[in-house]
Amino acid sequence: GAVVSQHPSWVICKSGTSVKIECRSLDFQATTMFWYRQFPKQSLMLMATSNEGSKATYEQGVEKDKFLINHASLTLSTLTVTSAHPEDSSFYICSARVPLGASYEQYFGPGTRLTVT
């Protein structure tokens, strides 16, 4: 089946620095990827939709200048958390959308745990 990877799986950074998270579709091409954020013991919150070759679409309340998304190729989307603060500490999960007949499937990456100190 389709596999989505994320790198790194775990990262610690200092407050004020930026960190980049990669999301890759390993054996398929994905024109659309999604980025989610998960707080401890809570559900996933959709942050943005990443479309290859165009600007990402952000959900209401998500700061696009803080969470930079780039989908430069059909197999890679990146999320950069700029000027990170402790409140940005969270579990970030990406997913990739795959056409399946007349509909789509979504495959999720294993997630990246970000800790900002």
Added chain:
Amino acid sequence: GDSVTQMEGPVTLSEEAFLTINCTYTATGYPSLFWYVQYPGEGLQLLLKATKADDKGSNKGFEATYRKETTSFHLEKGSVQVSDSAVYFCALSDLAYTGNQFYFGTGTSLTVIP
């Protein structure tokens, strides 16, 4: 808008007990319904899905039936094992109305004790 309401946990069961996790949904169109499982420290894995009314999704002994009349998609397993301990998320997605965006429930933590 579309949403999913899931029974709150945590749920603690003894091994071989019967499991039910309730899930109801609100949707404008005709969504597909999913159950995802998240093991500690890992991402989401698709457990099962159903794409239309009266469909039954099943996998690894788990099953759920898409009930349009009650807008429900309850997860059941007849005999749980310790290895089933995880967080379970109900979700919906409606390609026609939301462009395949997923809406997740808040998750239900299940702990199975020997």
